Amino acid sequence: MALGMKRAGTKHEGDTALSVLLVNQYYEPANAPTAKLLADVASALANDGHDVRVIASRRGYRDASDRYPRREQIDGVHVRRVGGTGFTQAKRWGRLINYFAFFASAARQLLVTLRPDVVLSLSTPPLLASIVQVVAG
Numbered sequence: 001m002a003l004g005m006k007r008a009g010t011k012h013e014g015d016t017a018l019s020v021l022l023v024n025q026y027y028e029p030a031n032a033p034t035a036k037l038l039a040d041v042a043s044a045l046a047n048d049g050h051d052v053r054v055i056a057s058r059r060g061y062r063d064a065s066d067r068y069p070r071r072e073q074i075d076g077v078h079v080r081r082v083g084g085t086g087f088t089q090a091k092r093w094g095r096l097i098n099y100f101a102f103f104a105s106a107a108r109q110l111l112v113t114l115r116p117d118v119v120l121s122l123s124t125p126p127l128l129a130s131i132v133q134v135v136a137g
Contacts, residue, residue, distance in 0.1 A: 017049045018045075018051070021053050021116040021120070022038055022042055022053070023055045023056075024056055025084075025099070026061050027081075038122055042075070043075035043076065053078045053113070054077055055109050064086030064088070080109060085101040086098075
């Protein structure tokens, strides 16, 4: 299992809780597949007693007019949503502008976030892991 953890609910006395930061452009309730995957991982980690934080976009996945709260807690996970642009995903140029706007906002948030024990970045947008590694490094 990831992070050398045991199955959910089997945390033993003396186990150390980790500070975990997850970064992806989308997080639930956005309907992106990576949002659902990240939410499942995040809630399982939080359920195991870890301090889990997420950096994601405030914008919706299919409908950029959807906006989510800047801060919220979902299933024990602290979610910090950053700004971004709302260009249509249907056009390549719009998607690229949205990616770069999220890169900039997420990098800015990473610079003021306390250093976690573990950082996990998914692939939305492409190359996000490289930027997270440089900034959170």
